[in-house]
Amino acid sequence: MSEFASRALLARLVGFATVSRDSNLDLIGFVRDYLASLGVASELFLNTEGTKANLFATIGPTDVAGIVLSGHTDVVPVDGQAWTVAPFALSEHDGRLYGRGTADMKGFIASVLAAVPALLAEPLRMPVHLAFSYDEEVGCLGVRSMLAALEQRPLKPRLCLIGEPTELKPVLGHKGKLAVRCQVQGAACHSAYAPYGVNAIEYAAKLIGKLGDLGEALASPERHDCRFDPPFSTVQTGVIKGGTALNIVPAHCEFDFEVRALPGFDAATVASELQQYADAELLPRMRKVNRESAIRLQPLSAYPGLATPADSEAAQLLALLSGSEAFGTVAFGTEGGLFDQAGIPTVVCGPGSMDQGHKPDEFVSVEQLRACDAMLARLVAYLRQMPVRSWP
Secondary structure, three states: OOHHHHHHHHHHHHOOOOEOOOOOHHHHHHHHHHHHHOOOOEEEEEOOOOOOEEEEEEEOOOOOOOEEEEEEOOEOOOOOOOOOOOOOOOEEEOOEEEOOOHHHHHHHHHHHHHHHHHHHOOOOOOOEEEEEEOOOOOOOOOHHHHHHHHHOOOOOOOEEEEOOOEOOOOEEEEOEEEEEEEEEEOEOEEHHHHHHOEOHHHHHHHHHHHHHHHHHHHOOHHHOOOOOOOOOOEEEEEEEEEOOOOOEEOOEEEEEEEEEEOOOOOOHHHHHHHHHHHHHHHHHHHHHHOOOOEEEEEEEEEEOOEEOOOOOHHHHHHHHHHOOOOOEEEOOOOOHHHHHHOOOOEEEOOOOEOOOOOOOOOEEEHHHHHHHHHHHHHHHHHHHHOOOOOOO
16 A cells, blocks of 8 residues: 555545534545445444444455454534644645544544555455444444444454554553533522522532542542553533523523543442432532422433453554554543443554644644554555464
């Protein structure tokens, strides 16, 4: 495969403005047609509205468990960002390829698609599956329907490589995430008679303070895992809304908080402890003033963490492909925990850096794209040479 093939494919992929709030069908249609032109059939998993789709395709034998190369097709918005280049048109300057999604993570998808002719040219002893998802950026939502289907099949993939931007460093783990909206219903009145109302903002502040206490407990040294940065589970409140005027006691307030949980820690326990505090300490006081007062927690999204053992088959193959056993973790989440939950051991390694992801003038370097092409070329060679049941 050549750098020019992956670069040309990246230009096409960046040209599709697949922001999570919009459809990804144009990009998926392009990928399906590209694969079909090479004789590879694709399977689509549409969302309920029929506006977005996952794509799954297999290259090689179908009677052996294979390797998944996975990436998400959606990108974050560019609204309000000061781009100096067109975000949805690939441009090159000083060895960098600019455009939304170049790092996160259309660069990897472009390299995978560029590798397809080489995969087809070899008598593979094990299949390679392509799995491209939607709505990863809004909670790893889209991939779930595809994984549910794969779980029901008699022959599941043997492992998965997710090409999130790690600068091609081998990654075995990341934290999970739980996002929750807390809605506080109080009672309004004129601010001159504040004690006769239930101030929803003030009770929300107490709840946020409780979350701070729970976060401090999670940061205690005995709960650290030095593989991660920061080395503990975290809690933070990111959005708060409430009130209409200064002279009105606010009847409603809501805030969104998230838990970034180390693998093995159930983030739901934070929400459970917050609800217990609300029920035991706050609601009785609120309802003494107004019986209709309420505190409700609404889950927004969640995905599990990932902690693939360093001595696993997946990790050892990743070491072979990346040329390194210096396994690490990343702070951001991926769909890896969901693949792992589905019984598909997963590792993470891809071109570019998340230091550029989600920012204006996002880029992947030509050097990184070339190195990813080389990594996939090593995968092709490995699958050509390996005995049917041989692993590192």
